[in-house]
Amino acid sequence: xxxxxxxxxxxxxxxxxxxxxxxxxxxxxxxxxxxxxxxxxxxxxxxxxxxxxxxxxxxxxxxxxxxxxxxxxxxxxxxxxxxxxxxxxxxxxxxxxxxxxxxxxxxxxxxxxxxxxxxxxxxxxxxxxxxxxxxxxxxxxxxxxxxxxxxxxxxxxxxxxxxxxxxxxxxxxxxxxxxxxxxxxxxxxxxxxxxxxxxxxxxxxxxxxxxxxxxxxxxxxxxxxxxxxxxxxxxxxxxxxxxxxxxxxxx
Amino acid sequence: xxxxxxxxxxxxxxxxxxxxxxxxxxxxxxxxxxxxxxxxxxxxxxxxxxxxxxxxxxxxxxxxxxxxxxxxxxxxxxxxxxxxxxxxxxxxxxxxxxxxxxxxxxxxxxxxxxxxxxxxxxxxxxxxxxxxxxxxxxxxxxxxxxxxxxxxxxxxxxxxxxxxxxxxxxxxxxxxxxxxxxxxxxxxxxxxxxxxxxxxxxxxxxxxxxxxxxxxxxxxxxxxxxxxxxxxxxxxxxxxxxxxxxxxxxxxxxxxxxxxxxxxxxxxxxxxxxxxxxxxxxxxxxxxxxxx
Amino acid sequence: xxxxxxxxxxxxxxxxxxxxxxxxxxxxxxxxxxxxxxxxxxxxxxxxxxxxxxxxxxxxxxxxxxxxxxxxxxxxxxxxxxxxxxxxxxxxxxxxxxxxxxxxxxxxxxxxxxxxxxxxxxxxxxxxxxxxxxxxxxxxxxxxxxxxxxxxxxxxxxxxxxxxxxxxxxxxxxxxxxxxxxxxxxxxxxxxxxxxxxxxxxxxxxxxxxxxxxxxxxxxxxxxxxxxxxxxxxxxxxxxxxxxxxxxxxxxxxxxxxxxxxxxxxxxxxxxxxxxxxxxxxxxxxxxxxxxxxxxxxxxxxxxxxxxxxxxxxxxxxxxxxxxxxxxxxxxxxxxxxxxxxxxxxxxxxxxxxxxxxxxxxxxxxxxxxxxxxxxxxxxxxxxxxxxxxxxxxxxxxxxxxxxxxxxxxxxxxxxxxxxxxx
Numbered sequence: 001x002x003x004x005x006x007x008x009x010x011x012x013x014x015x016x017x018x019x020x021x022x023x024x025x026x027x028x029x030x031x032x033x034x035x036x037x038x039x040x041x042x043x044x045x046x047x048x049x050x051x052x053x054x055x056x057x058x059x060x061x062x063x064x065x066x067x068x069x070x071x072x073x074x075x076x077x078x079x080x081x082x083x084x085x086x087x088x089x090x091x092x093x094x095x096x097x098x099x100x101x102x103x104x105x106x107x108x109x110x111x112x113x114x115x116x117x118x119x120x121x122x123x124x125x126x127x128x129x130x131x132x133x134x135x136x137x138x139x140x141x142x143x144x145x146x147x148x149x150x151x152x153x154x155x156x157x158x159x160x161x162x163x164x165x166x167x168x169x170x171x172x173x174x175x176x177x178x179x180x181x182x183x184x185x186x187x188x189x190x191x192x193x194x195x196x197x198x199x200x201x202x203x204x205x206x207x208x209x210x211x212x213x214x215x216x217x218x219x220x221x222x223x224x225x226x227x228x229x230x231x232x233x234x235x236x237x238x239x240x241x242x243x244x245x246x247x248x249x250x251x
Numbered sequence: 252x253x254x255x256x257x258x259x260x261x262x263x264x265x266x267x268x269x270x271x272x273x274x275x276x277x278x279x280x281x282x283x284x285x286x287x288x289x290x291x292x293x294x295x296x297x298x299x300x301x302x303x304x305x306x307x308x309x310x311x312x313x314x315x316x317x318x319x320x321x322x323x324x325x326x327x328x329x330x331x332x333x334x335x336x337x338x339x340x341x342x343x344x345x346x347x348x349x350x351x352x353x354x355x356x357x358x359x360x361x362x363x364x365x366x367x368x369x370x371x372x373x374x375x376x377x378x379x380x381x382x383x384x385x386x387x388x389x390x391x392x393x394x395x396x397x398x399x400x401x402x403x404x405x406x407x408x409x410x411x412x413x414x415x416x417x418x419x420x421x422x423x424x425x426x427x428x429x430x431x432x433x434x435x436x437x438x439x440x441x442x443x444x445x446x447x448x449x450x451x452x453x454x455x456x457x458x459x460x461x462x463x464x465x466x467x468x469x470x471x472x473x474x475x476x477x478x479x480x481x482x483x484x485x486x487x488x489x490x491x492x493x494x495x496x497x498x499x500x501x502x503x504x505x506x507x508x509x510x511x512x513x514x515x516x517x518x519x520x521x522x523x524x525x526x527x528x529x530x531x532x533x534x535x536x537x538x539x540x541x542x543x
Numbered sequence: 544x545x546x547x548x549x550x551x552x553x554x555x556x557x558x559x560x561x562x563x564x565x566x567x568x569x570x571x572x573x574x575x576x577x578x579x580x581x582x583x584x585x586x587x588x589x590x591x592x593x594x595x596x597x598x599x600x601x602x603x604x605x606x607x608x609x610x611x612x613x614x615x616x617x618x619x620x621x622x623x624x625x626x627x628x629x630x631x632x633x634x635x636x637x638x639x640x641x642x643x644x645x646x647x648x649x650x651x652x653x654x655x656x657x658x659x660x661x662x663x664x665x666x667x668x669x670x671x672x673x674x675x676x677x678x679x680x681x682x683x684x685x686x687x688x689x690x691x692x693x694x695x696x697x698x699x700x701x702x703x704x705x706x707x708x709x710x711x712x713x714x715x716x717x718x719x720x721x722x723x724x725x726x727x728x729x730x731x732x733x734x735x736x737x738x739x740x741x742x743x744x745x746x747x748x749x750x751x752x753x754x755x756x757x758x759x760x761x762x763x764x765x766x767x768x769x770x771x772x773x774x775x776x777x778x779x780x781x782x783x784x785x786x787x788x789x790x791x792x793x794x795x796x797x798x799x800x801x802x803x804x805x806x807x808x809x810x811x812x813x814x815x816x817x818x819x820x821x822x823x824x825x826x827x828x829x830x831x832x833x834x835x836x837x838x839x840x841x842x843x844x845x846x847x848x849x850x851x852x853x854x855x856x857x858x859x860x861x862x863x864x865x866x867x868x869x870x871x872x873x874x875x876x877x878x879x880x881x882x883x884x885x886x887x888x889x890x891x892x893x894x895x896x897x898x899x900x901x902x903x904x905x906x907x908x909x910x911x912x913x914x915x916x917x918x919x920x921x922x923x924x925x926x927x928x929x930x931x932x933x934x935x936x937x938x939x940x941x942x943x944x945x946x947x948x949x950x951x952x953x954x955x956x957x958x959x960x961x962x963x964x965x966x
Contacts, residue, residue: 050760076762088760090753097746104743105761111771113744118552120743163761286667288611343856350609353667354812354855357611361805361848369842370910477801481675484668492664519683525676529657532669536660 253391267406329459491541598779651777815861
C-alpha cells in the first residue's frame with residue numbers, strides 16, 4: 001500500500017533544480033534508502049515532505065490526502081516525522097526530557113502547566129520504553145549536551161520516533177561516527193523501526209550501510225531519480241555503478 | 252509654501268542624523284550579528300565630547316570656522332572607544348549564547364550613561380557657537396539656519412561614502428564576506444578579528460558623528476542616548492536590519508512622520524513611533540529591505 | 544503496545560523540597576523580632592524583588608528571551624494602585640490585586656504579542672523601547688500621572704478590610720504586618736512558578752530555548768508558548784509592583800525607567816539565571832547591595848553596570864550557580880593561562896580601586912581629580928586605600944602584559960611545528 005506519493009514535485013534554487021518533477025513513492029512498511037551524491041536533491045526532497053521547504057509546483061499526498069500546503073504541525077499530526085543531519089537536540093534538558101517532550105507534544109499536553117511533567121505516568125512509562133529500545137535508558141538523567149556523538153545520533157532518532165509517526169525520515173543517521181558505531185546505530189534503528197512497524201526513509205552516504213539494511217534503494221542525481229529497486233537490482237544496475245564508483249560493483 | 256519647504260528641510264535634517272545612528276547599528280548587526288544596546292549611548296557621548304571640545308575652544312578664543320574640526324574629532328573619539336571595547340568586551344562572547352552579548356552591551360549602556368553624568372554632570376552642554384557660525388538663508392520670507400543644510404549634506408555624504416566603501420572597495424568585500432559566513436571567511440585567510448574590530452569602530456563612528464553633528468543645534472542632555480536607541484530601532488524595524496538602503500529609507504520615513512507628529516501630538520511622539528514599529532513588526536517583520 | 548513495568552516515581556523528592564521550603568519559610572517568619580523594623584522593611588523589599596526576578600526569569604532562564612522592559616509591568620502594577628486610590632477611592636489590598644492582576648496580565652499579553660513576533664534579534668530593543676515609551680508617557684502626561692512627583696499611595700487595608708493601619712504607631716504595625724502578607728504571597732508565587740517550570744509546558748519552553756527549530760519539528764507551537772510565558776512573566780513582575788507601591792508609599796516614574804529594568808535583569812544574573820532559586824537569592828541580595836550602594840555614591844548605576852559586566856565575564860552562572868557547581872568554576876579558572884589571569888585580576892583590582900574612590904569621594908568630576916586621587920593622596924582625598932589598590936592592580940596587570948608579550952614572542956620565534964595561537 002502506498003503511504004506517500006509526490007506528483008511532479010519541483011523545487012528550484014536560482015539556476016539549480018533541486019527536485020525536477022519528482023514522482024516519489026513510499027510503500028508502507030518498507031525501509032528505504034535515499035542515496036546520491038551531494039547536491040543530488042535528497043535533502044531538498046525530504047525538506048519538502050517535512051514542510052521545511054515549500055515546493056514551486058507539484059503535490060504531496062500522504063495516505064491519499066493532499067498535504068502540500070499543510071504546516072509542520074499538521075504533518076506531524078498526520079504522521080510524518082524526521083531527524084536531522086546535524087544533530088539537533090535540546091542540550092539543556094535531560095535525555096529523558098528530550099524524549100518525553102515528543103510524547104507530551106504528540107498527546108497535546110505541551111501546554112499543561114498545572115501538573116508536574118515527571119508524574120505523568122503514561123508519558124513516563126512510554127518514555128522509558130523508547131529509551132530502552134534505543135539503548136539510552138542508562139543515560140536518562142544525563143543532559144543531552146553531555147552525550148557522546150553516537151548516543152546523540154541515537155537520541156535524535158529516538159525523539160523523532162517517539163512521535164510515533166507512520167513515516168519517519170532519517171537524515172544521515174550515521175554521519176560523523178566511527179564505523180563500528182555506525183553498525184550499532186543502524187542495528188538499533190532498523191530493529192526498533194521495524195518492530196514498531198514504522199515506514200522509514202533514510203538518507204545515507206555509506207553504501208555498506210545502505211546495502212545491508214534497506215529493503216529498497218532510490219538513487220537521485222541532479223534532481224532526478226536515477227535508479228529504484230532492491231539492493232540486488234541496484235547492484236546489477238550499470239548506470240548506478242558508474243556514477244557512484246566509476247566501476248561495476250562486485251557482488 | 253515657504254513653511255512647507257522648511258518642514259521638508261527639517262525632516263531631511265532629522266533624517267540625516269537618524270540615518271547615521273541607524274546605519275551604524277545596522278552595520279554592526281549585519282557584520283557581527285550583535286545588537287549593540289549601548290549604541291545610543293555612543294551617540295550621546297559623541298554629542299557631549301564635541302560640545303565640550305567646542306566649549307573649551309571657544310573659551311580659548313577660537314574662531315567659529317575652526318570649530319568645525321571638532322565634529323569629526325568627536326566622532327573619531329567615539330570610534331576609538333569602540334575600538335577599545337570590541338576586543339576586550341565583545342570578542343570573548345562571540346561563541347557564547349546570545350544572552351551574554353546582550354547583557355554585556357546592556358552593562359556598557361548603564362556604565363556609559365552614568366559615566367557621562369559623572370564626567371559632565373547633569374547640566375546640558377550646548378555648542379550653539381558652531382551653528383551660529385553658519386549664515387542663515389532666506390526661504391520665502393522666513394529665516395532658516397544654514398547649519399541644517401550642512402547637516403543634510405553631511406548625511407548625504409555619509410550615505411554615499413558608506414555605500415561606496417561597502418560595495419566598491421576591497422575592504423567592503425571583506426566586510427560582506429565575513430558577514431555572510433564568518434568561518435568561511437576565516438578559512439579563506441581573512442583576518443576576521445580585524446574586520447570585526449574595524450566594522451564595530453565604523454559603526455561607533457557613525458553613532459558618534461550623529462551626536463557630534465546634532466549637538467550644535469540641540470544641546471547634549473542626559474538620556475539622549477536611550478531615546479536615540481529607540482528611534483534608531485524604529486528606523487531599522489521599518490527599513491530592515493542589516494540593510495543600508497533600509498536605514499536610509501527608514502530614516503526618511505520616521506523623520507517625516509515625526510515632523511508631522513510633532514505638530515499635532517508632541518507628548519506622545521515616542522509612543523506613536525513605537526506603535527508604528529509594532530505595527531510594522533506585525534505586518535512585515537523583516538522590514539522593507541531586510542532579509543529574514 | 545507493551546507497557547514496561549516501571550516503578551512509579553514517588554513524590555519523595557517533591558516532599559523533600561516542600562519540607563525544605565517550609566523550614567525556610569518558618570525561619571523567615573520568625574525573623575522580624577530579631578532583626579528590627581528597618582531590616583524587616585528591607586527584607587520585604589527583598590522579597591518583592593525576588594518575586595519580580597522570579598517572573599522575569601521564566602522568560603530568560605527557561606524560555607531564552609532577554610527582556611529589558613520588565614520595569615513596564617512593575618510600573619503598571621504600581622500606578623494601577625495609585626489610580627485606584629485616587630480616582631475610585633479604593634483602599635483594600637485584595638481589591639487592588641483583583642483589579643490590578645488582570646490589568647497587568649492584559650498588558651503583558653499585549654506587549655508579548657508584539658514582542659514575540661520577530662523573536663530574539665529585536666526582542667531586547669523592543670522590550671527596552673516599551674519601558675522607555677511608558678516612562679516618557681508617565682513624564683509627559685503629568686496631569687494624569689503626577690509627573691516626576693509621582694502619585695501618593697496610602698496604606699491599604701489587608702485581608703479584605705480586616706486590618707487597617709491608621710492612628711498612632713500605624714507605621715510600625717504596617718511594616719510588621721505587611722511583611723507577613725508579602726511573605727505569604729511570595730510563598731505562593733514560588734510554589735506556582737516551581738510547578739509551571741516543572742510542568743510539560745515548562746519543558747516545552749526549555750526546548751524552545753535550546754533549539755527552536757527542533758521544537759517546531761515536534762509540533763510545539765513556538766509563538767504561542769512564548770506568548771504564554773511572556774504573559775505569566777509580566778504578571779508576576781506586575782504583582783511585585785502591586786506589592787511594592789503600598790510599601791513605598793509613592794508611585795514614581797523611576798520604576799518605569801529603563802535602568803530599573805536593568806536592575807531586574809541584574810538580580811537574575813546575580814543570582815544565576817539558569818536555575819530556579821537563583822533569581823530569588825539574587826533579588827534579596829541585590830536589595831541589600833543596592834541599599835548600601837545608593838547610600839554611598841550617586842553613581843551607583845555605574846557600579847551596577849560594572850558589576851554586571853564583571854559577573855557576565857567571570858561568574859556567568861551567578862551566585863547560586865557557582866555555589867552549586869564549584870567544580871565547574873574552578874576547572875575553568877584552572878584552564879585560564881597565567882598571563883590572562885594576571886591581566887584580568889589586574890584590571891579587576893584597578894576597577895575596585897576606582898569604585899573604592901567613588902564610594903569614598905564620589906562626586907562629579909573632573910577626570911583630573913579622579914586621576915590625581917587614584918595615583919596618590921591629595922588634599923581632597925586623604926585615604927591611601929584607593930591609590931595603593933590602584934598601583935597593586937597596575938603592577939599585576941603589567942606583569943600579565945609582560946608575560947603575554949614574552950609568550951607571543953616565544954611562539955613567533957619558534958619553529959614551524961608549534962601551532963599558531965588560537966583566536
